[in-house]
Amino acid sequence: GQQLNQSPQSMFIQEGEDVSMNCTSSSIFNTWLWYKQDPGEGPVLLIALYKAGELTSNGRLTAQFGITRKDSFLNISASIPSDVGIYFCAGQRNDMRFGAGTRLTVKP
């Protein structure tokens, strides 16, 4: 089963709205990664974070590595229809663990 607590499980938003999702764990990680998966495809890496407190942007996406090293969040600004998909967080220390995913639906 999943070892990271990712929330929310799903989101239904209007095009243009901002989105925020997060992952928490009882374990400390050295790396946090965020992936997006489209139906029938493999996950695609969006952002990788390597240092506690690090804030990194990739276009409209911004992610942060929590100071405690036990959490991370991903924000998407001004959502567009192609943002639809499932977003996964992954924490890495001695192995890679994944959250259960956040299913994002964007209504035009």
Added chain:
Amino acid sequence: KAGVTQTPRYLIKTRGQQVTLSCSPISGHRSVSWYQQTPGQGLQFLFEYFSETQRNKGNFPGRFSGRQFSNSRSEMNVSTLELGDSALYLCASSLATGFNTGELFFGEGSRLTVL
């Protein structure tokens, strides 16, 4: 630069049969890991190979096995298929030399349906 390539993309098998899935990593990547993805359990780690050696294994029965060749290509095999083995099997490659460290780059997956 070509991405991770998995074959076949789709396959249908019946219970009791066995299946072999193939993965070609990104050129230069020596670490290959396999994951099983199902709606109920999400992404679950199967095993990871580096330089032809299995470095770690997830909590799956012995029916699940894998190997890596000298060119870093990897195969996984599932024997005596069960209905519950129906899933998307994802392969990921990485440049990192440490176990399961570094950014993972996933293939599109092999969707297995067991009837």
